[in-house]
Amino acid sequence: MNLLMLSSSRAGDEGYLNHASQMIAEHLAKCERIVFIPYAGVTIDWPSYTEKVQTALPKLNIVGIESFSNPVTAIAQADAVMVGGGNTFHLLNQLYKNSLMDPIRERAKNGMPYVGWSAGSNICGNSIRTTNDMPIVYPPSFDALSLVPFQLNPHYSDYQPPGHNGETRAQRIAEFCVLNPAMPVLGIKEGTALVRKGDTLTLQGPHDGVVFKGQQQSVIQPLQDLSAYLVVGAY
Secondary structure, X not given: OEEXXXXXXXXXXXXXXXXXXXXXXXXXXXXXXXXXEOOOOOOOXXXXXXXXXXXXXXXXXXXXXXXXXXXXXXXXHOOEEEEOOOOHHHHHHHHHHOOOHHHHHHHHHOXXXXXXXXXXXXXXXXXXXXXXXXXXXXXXOOEOOOOOOOEEEEOOOOOOOOOOOOOOHHHHHHHHHHHOOOXXXXXXXXXXXXXXXXXXXXXXXXXXXXXXXXXXXXXXXXXXXXXXXXXXXXX
């Protein structure tokens, strides 16, 4: 597989996709037709979302899936698929509604390059049960693409604002781990990405990540070999 799973569309106060533009360009260097899926967008209409991504990545030939009469055909004809951020529940619901889960999964497993950020990265994991988003719609299932056999938590942060008495991100993930002790969760911070090339998995970018499993937490370093997490049962 050939996956680029970005935590976010922005890093700090940089412009939209600025921090990731080089990574995306290299990842999609040989792709002539890139189909963008804007289904995570809720407060932005899908053609406008596609135009926003096209403007941010002008050197790539990006076509919005909403412009196709048959979304399944769009995936079949794509050289690569790109999935944007927004609300993960809405994204997954639309993918199920348009019968796209299996086509995307099979194309990605057969080597088609995939780029996602935020919600678009969330759906690469086992399920969307560790997303930060509100369940504004109820998809047929929380099961995701399972392009990696663990859970993802993009936008991960261990920051707790002064005076905030709600649960931290780590505490919320710990709740998942109590009920799912054998399933790891990888928290990736803004400005970083998980990259899968075949059976090689690495974290890329300026920040460490965090792996949660059971009652344990482990820090992962940029470029650290995480391939063991691709072997079901090895962790």
